Every structure is written in C-alpha cells, then in structure tokens.
Amino acid sequence: MPSFNPSISLKTMAFQKIISVFPLQVLLVLLALDSSNAQKLKVGFYCKTCPDLEAIVSRTTHQYISRAPTLAAPILRMHFHDCFVRGCDGSVLLNSTPNSQAEKGAVPNQSLRGFDVIDAVKSAVEKKCPGVVSCADILALVTRDAVKMVHGSFWEVPTGRRDGRVSLASEANRGLPPPFANITQLKALFAAKGLSAKDLAVLSGGHTIGTSHCPSFTNRLYNFTGKGDTDPKLDKNYIAQLKTKCKPGDTTSRVEMDPGSFKTFDEDYYTLVAKRRGLFQSDSALLDDTETKAYVTKQATNRGSTFLTDFGVSMVNMGNIGVLTGNNGEIRKHCAFVN
Ligand code: HEM
CATH class of the missing domain: 1.10.520.10 (Peroxidase; domain 1)
Structure with missing residues (x-):
C-alpha cells in the first residue's frame, strides 16, 4: 500500500489553491517568465550561436x-x-x-x-x-x-x-577567505556558496601551482601570537627555509607554494600539507577536520590519487556559484567595462 507523504500532500493542496485563484494561462506565463531568468548552465550552450x-x-x-x-x-x-x-x-x-x-x-x-x-x-x-x-x-x-x-x-x-x-x-x-582562516571559518565560507568540505579540500589543491607574497604567511614565521613565536602547525625545518626567503617586513618577495613543482598541476600539494608544509594557515587547517584530513592523507599517498579528476568536478561546482542566466545581467562588449 502506498504510504502517506505529508509533504507531497501539502504541496498538492497548495497547488490546488493557486489554481483556484489564478487561471491556468496566467500560471503558464508566470512559469515561462521564471524559467527565462533561472536557467541551468549547460555544456555546449553556444553550440548554435558560436560553434567555434x-x-x-x-x-x-x-x-x-x-x-x-x-x-x-x-x-x-x-x-x-x-x-x-x-x-x-x-x-x-x-x-x-x-x-x-x-x-x-x-x-x-x-x-x-x-x-x-x-x-x-x-x-x-x-x-x-x-x-x-x-x-x-x-x-x-x-x-x-x-x-x-x-x-x-x-x-x-x-x-x-x-x-x-x-x-x-x-x-x-x-x-574572500583570508590565508589566516581556520577550518570552521573555511567550511562555513564554502558552505555559504553551496560547496562541501570535499570541495574545500579539492579546490585548495589549486595551491599546487603559483606563488605567494610573504605577508600572506610571515605571521607564522615571526609573530604567531604576538610574542615573537612561530606557528606550531608549521614544520620547523620549513620555517627555517621560509625565513631565508622572507625577512620580517618583506612585502614584495614571492615564494613557490609547492616548491620544486609550482608550475605543474599535480597532487604534490597534499604531500606538503600532510608533512605540515602547507604555506598558509588555511592549508594547514585541512588537517583539523576529519573529512578534509582524510582527503589530504589519501591524495598524499600518491597511490591512485583522484585529485586531478576531483578537481574538474569541484571546479564545475564552483563555476555554478550565483550565476546570472536568462535575461539577467548582460553580455559585455569589453570585459573591463559594463555596456
Ligand atoms: C580555501 C581558501 C583559500 C585561501 C585562504 C587562499 C589564499 C591564497 C593566498 C593568500 C594566495 C597568495 C596571494 C599572494 O600573496 O600573492 C593564494 C594564491 C593562489 N590561490 Fe588561493 N586561497 C584559497 C583557495 C583557493 C582556491 C579555491 C583556488 C582555486 C581553485 C586557489 C588558487 C590559488 C592560486 C592558483 C594561487 C597562486 C596565484 C599566483 O601565482 O599568482 N586558491 N591563495
């Protein structure tokens, strides 16, 4: 026997009420207007309008x-x-x-x-x-x-x-998340954008390429709690190396975030984080949550790493955040200026 589902039954009642107030034609127009403003992104959206x-x-x-x-x-x-x-x-x-x-x-x-x-x-x-x-x-x-x-x-x-x-x-x-964010703040910021803890762990792997300016992490080297101390979550030998690259007050030097392979998109980032060599507090923070830590550990073993495939999935998730579709917004002629 089909079981009673209160939520379906309430929805049906609400729909019947709306139908009784608005004629069907009005409802169809409203639905059409709504869908013109809330379309989903799709692969090949421009296949007819700009095939190349x-x-x-x-x-x-x-x-x-x-x-x-x-x-x-x-x-x-x-x-x-x-x-x-x-x-x-x-x-x-x-x-x-x-x-x-x-x-x-x-x-x-x-x-x-x-x-x-x-x-x-x-x-x-x-x-x-x-x-x-x-x-x-x-x-x-x-x-x-x-x-x-x-x-x-x-x-x-x-x-x-x-x-x-x-x-x-x-x-x-x-x-934008600051490099000093802790895991609770990071998870909350990502969740507010519809992204999961896994997306956070995966997308942080973007730090496998690129460089950072010293001020994004020098507090960890010289003055972590205001007493001239270092961040206990950062490897001591790594702190010594970083100190040779960033002297106190240096605002212009840059360091590789994934030293040795900062130009290659690979899973090395996770090996670094697992070894307590993530450059930012936000990188180290991935070890402070069971789920993100498990992800880091899994990728760091280098056996059957899923990072590259996961990254594509999480980038699609990120690319969906708050998009304007349908009749909203505009198609700019030049990216630096509104039309
Ligand atoms: C989780 C929170 C994140 C924080 C707190 C954070 C913070 C930072 C900071 C402070 C820098 C260095 C900026 C500088 O000093 O020049 C940086 C660089 C970078 N971030 Fe993130 N980031 C986060 C997530 C992401 C995500 C999700 C991506 C991409 C999917 C990403 C990709 C990059 C890349 C590629 C660089 C290097 C840029 C360059 O070489 O100029 N980051 N990030």
Whole structure:
C-alpha cells in the first residue's frame, strides 16, 4: 500500500489553491517568465550561436600560456575570486570608475595577473561572434584550458553565464577567505556558496601551482601570537627555509607554494600539507577536520590519487556559484567595462 507523504500532500493542496485563484494561462506565463531568468548552465550552450567558441578560446589561451606558463596560476585564482564575490559573473574583470572602487582594487585582488589574456580571448571571440559570449564564461573556459596546459586534467565547462554590472572592492575584501582562516571559518565560507568540505579540500589543491607574497604567511614565521613565536602547525625545518626567503617586513618577495613543482598541476600539494608544509594557515587547517584530513592523507599517498579528476568536478561546482542566466545581467562588449 502506498504510504502517506505529508509533504507531497501539502504541496498538492497548495497547488490546488493557486489554481483556484489564478487561471491556468496566467500560471503558464508566470512559469515561462521564471524559467527565462533561472536557467541551468549547460555544456555546449553556444553550440548554435558560436560553434567555434571553444576552439577560439583554446587557441588564444595557448598562444599566451605557452609564452608565460606562470599565468595559469593567477588566472585560476581569478576565476575563484570571481565566483566567491557576487557569483561567477565576471565582476572581478571590471575596472574601477571615478565613483567606485571595483573588486580589482580589493587587497586580495591586487596580486591578480592575466587580465590581458582574458581581454585577448574576448576580442578574438567578439570577432567571430559579436555580443554573444559572456566574459564570465570566457574566464571559466580560459581557466580550464590554462590548467590543462600546466598538466591538469580536462573537464567540460557548462556555460550560459551572463555578466554582472556591479563590482565593489568592499565586497571582495569582506567575502574572500583570508590565508589566516581556520577550518570552521573555511567550511562555513564554502558552505555559504553551496560547496562541501570535499570541495574545500579539492579546490585548495589549486595551491599546487603559483606563488605567494610573504605577508600572506610571515605571521607564522615571526609573530604567531604576538610574542615573537612561530606557528606550531608549521614544520620547523620549513620555517627555517621560509625565513631565508622572507625577512620580517618583506612585502614584495614571492615564494613557490609547492616548491620544486609550482608550475605543474599535480597532487604534490597534499604531500606538503600532510608533512605540515602547507604555506598558509588555511592549508594547514585541512588537517583539523576529519573529512578534509582524510582527503589530504589519501591524495598524499600518491597511490591512485583522484585529485586531478576531483578537481574538474569541484571546479564545475564552483563555476555554478550565483550565476546570472536568462535575461539577467548582460553580455559585455569589453570585459573591463559594463555596456
Ligand atoms: C580555501 C581558501 C583559500 C585561501 C585562504 C587562499 C589564499 C591564497 C593566498 C593568500 C594566495 C597568495 C596571494 C599572494 O600573496 O600573492 C593564494 C594564491 C593562489 N590561490 Fe588561493 N586561497 C584559497 C583557495 C583557493 C582556491 C579555491 C583556488 C582555486 C581553485 C586557489 C588558487 C590559488 C592560486 C592558483 C594561487 C597562486 C596565484 C599566483 O601565482 O599568482 N586558491 N591563495
């Protein structure tokens, strides 16, 4: 005998009530309007409107990244910073105006590079398909291609994002996770974006490529609790090495986050974190939670590491954050300016 499901029965009653108030035609129009503004991203969104899109993006990205492979890292970080502030809407690409400082001007974004790559790809795409492809989608596609070029995996990128018209430095300063965050704060920040603890563990693996400026971690070397001490969660020998690269007060030097293979997208990051050599407190924090710690340990063993495949899955999850679709937002003509 079918069991009674109170939630279905309540939904049915609510629907019957709405039907009795609105004629069916009105309801259909309302549903159509709603769906035009809340579409899902999909792989091949531009297959009719810009069939060569992925080839154009890939060609132009290759031209740039083959000459400057270290740009893959800041471009990956740019996509992350775009998605965590107002969703993946290209807001990180907008320039400040005389009246308003854009996300680009926020402290964590001042070290972003690679905007010229996005502009070049956008202009190549505009030549073939004017006014069709959003900057938010271009950033997601360029990121995938750039990561692939530094030996990452390939993943299909669902598209259909539209570009936002608002970009505020204050929101980026508030909304991006700081390197000093602990595991509770990190999990909460990710959960607020619909991302799981696993996504956190996987996406932190983005730190397998790239460099960091000294101030993002020198508190761990010189003055952890205000008493001139070091962070007990950081390996002592590693602290000694890092001190030779970052003297107190050094704001300009950069260190490789995954020393020796900072240009290669691999699972070495997890070996480092497991050895208490994660550069930021946020990296070490992955060892303070059962689930994220288990993930780190599993990847660090190097036997049957699933990181590269997992990364594609979590990037798709990240790429879904707060997207504008349907009639929302716009398709910018130039990624640095609203139309
Ligand atoms: C979990 C929270 C995270 C924190 C607290 C964090 C923090 C940071 C910091 C402080 C830097 C160094 C910036 C500098 O001093 O120049 C950095 C670099 C970087 N981050 Fe993260 N990050 C996080 C997550 C992510 C995610 C999810 C990704 C991508 C999926 C990512 C990709 C990168 C990359 C590639 C770099 C190197 C950039 C370069 O070489 O210029 N990070 N991150």
